Amino acid sequence: MTFINPKTDFAFKKIFGSENSKDILISFLNALLYDGQPTIQSLKIFPPYAAPRIRGLKETYLDIKAQLDDDTTVIIEMQVLNVEAFEKRILYNAAKAYSTQLETADKYALLNPVIALTITDFEMFEDFTKVTSRFVLKEKDFLIDYPVYDIELAFVELPKFKKTLNELETLTDKWIYFLKSAKDLSIVPETMQSVPEIQKAFTIANRSALSREELAELENEEIYIQDRRGAISKAVKQGREQGRQEGRQEGRQEGIKVGQLALIIRLLERRIGAVDSEVDSQIQELSIDQLENLGEALLNFNDISDLTAWLQTQDLPAE
Structure with missing residues (x-):
């Protein structure tokens, strides 16, 4: 078998962003955001193109946008190229997803949390070697959390992931390995067949299944x-x-x-x-x-x- 590269925009959306892929996306998000725990039980997938609701507001292009069962919005972007001001774009998209939830007469209490999950095929943070990282609002000197824990930026830097197939232990390891290495495989590894959602992701990614x-x-x-x-x-x-x-x-x-x-x-x-x-x-x-x-x-x-x-x-x- 030959598998398409999950890091391309087309493949990423096809594998994770269709109505038929909800179980795959749930497993994927539980792995990357909740340490493999079954925190997310259900979600809704929305069109990834986010048209501006305010005249003159810059348009937003996302790979996947989903609403979790606790009303948290997750916006997901797979970025292959390290383009100028990419860090600002991530922050803009997260702030926009948060701020445009309300209509004119709505109360601020109706705002729900937003998580911006970004997977990069390049290193964004050279100061540490950790593959995954999470950023939230904190007090500058004492690092105390802001009272409202509503905007979070989560990152997965694929080049920092060095584990081999035999070293995969957690659901998180297996999903990151899938993203990084699926295109180089000719069979579904036995250690990954035990996860039905990953097995299904490989089936969708099979090049022979594409028109x-x-x-x-x-x-x-x-x-x-x-x-x-x-x-x-x-x-x-x-x-x-x-x-x-x-x-x-x-x-x-x-x-x-x-x-x-x-x-x-x-x-x-x-x-x-x-x-x-x-x-x-x-x-x-x-x-x-x-x-x-x-x-x-x-x-x-x-x-x-x-x-x-x-x-x-x-x-x-x-x-």
């Missing part, structure tokens, strides 16, 4: 990730070199933007076809941060209308 259209979408995403990694690396190198030569910060930024523009145009052509000169001109006007956001958003585009609608939400220079 031709799903395989094409997965391939496009894998190409996108590879291209973007290469483009980011090349753009940074070009920007640094140009910055050294010119001795100006503008040189470094321009080099990064040139690389991003080239990648975006190539990906757009693959995703929705060639764009006309007017749309191309608008794309050229985007800032580095806006190009970054477009690179994330275009995976959700089906045709040119989606792109033009997205461009209309951006603050572009007046003609």
